[in-house]
Amino acid sequence: MESRSLKNYTEVTKLVVHGVHVDIEQYPYTAQVIIEESSVCGGAIISNRVIVTAAHCLVDDNNKPLDPDLIEVYLGSEIAMQGAHYDVCKLFKHPKYENNTEQDYFWDIGLLLLSRHIKLSRRVEIATIAPTSKWRNVRNTMTIAGFGTTDNTEELTKTMKATRMKYVDSRICNLSQTGGKEMMPVPSHMFCMVGLTWTSDCRGDSGSPITWRSYIVGLVSLGRDSRDGSCGSEGIPSMYTDLTYFRLWLKHQVKELESTSTKECEIKIRTKIRLRASLSNC
Structure with missing residues (x-):
């Protein structure tokens, strides 16, 4: 994939094209990172302090984790950059994720530990990850909701939009992902979908949750634009991170992250604020 420097993030992440406006109460576990x-x-909110997202959102060009101070989270609103604001105390990417290899979409999962507990409501809820993989069926469709571009421009949507995607068999997806010198096999921890009637994720939606029935089953990872470089192809599936596959890993990592208390996070943030203030006065 392309360079992931901060200035180019909106060019390489994915968002919803040709979707419909939705209220946050329909997908109350959705987070804006x-x-x-x-x-x-x-x-997506997966505990009262942890957000799961795509690993490639959390690293720089050299695969180094970003400074948590650069990241903010908004919850509970379908309006872009509105809602309850949360600072990030820590971040963690899957140790196997590498953004500088030919297969940089593998293991594309990471976590954000918020500095304080999330205040839950009907607009802010903890998601339930599907306990089994029975959703992996060609008869099934899933929903992606996000805040990215709604057409093939760089302008981001001002409100959350959602679209339906159809599950694609991995064998068929493998064939579609291979072309010329580019080999893009579908690993067991990912799955494929294709948009219905020219809908898809596009620039800006990476890390957005994928919903099936009352569960979340995946995250937006590697979008496959149509052959002219635009979003919304009916012919080329995209690959997504399978959250069911990572359930036990997530359970362990959430417990590890939450061992850092909110008081520790508060002290850490206050210390950084004082340091910045002293440097600015020099």
Whole structure:
């Protein structure tokens, strides 16, 4: 994939094309992950302090984790960059994720530990990850909701939109992902979908949750634009991170992250604020 420097984030992440406007109460576990005041990625609430998102949203060009201070999270609103604001205390990407290899879409999953507990309501809820993989069926369709571009331009949507996607058999997806010198096999921890009637994720939706029935089953990872470079192809499936596959890993990592108390996070943030203030006065 392309370079993931901060200035190019909106060019490489994915968002919803040709979707419909939806209220946050329909997908109350959806998070807005903002980097340096630019709407960049989506995420999902999976505990009262942790957001799951795409790993490539959390690293720089050298695969180094971003400074948590650069990242903000908004919850509980279908309006872009509005809602309850949360600072990020820590971030963690899957240790196997590498963004500088030919297969940089593998293991594309990461976590954000918020500095304080999430205040839950009917607009802010913890998602339930599907306990089994029975959703992996060609008869099934899923929903992606996000805040990205709604057509093939760089302008981000001001409100959350959603679209339906159809599950694609991995064997068929493998064939569609291979062309010329580019080999893009579908690993067991990913799955494929294709948009219905020219709908899809596009620039800006990386990390946004994929919903099946009352569960979340995946995250937007590697979008496959149509052959002219635009979003919304009916012919080329995209690959997505399978959250069911990572259920036990997520359970363990959430427990590890939440061992850092909110008080520790508060002290850490206050210390950084004082440091910045002292540097600015020099």
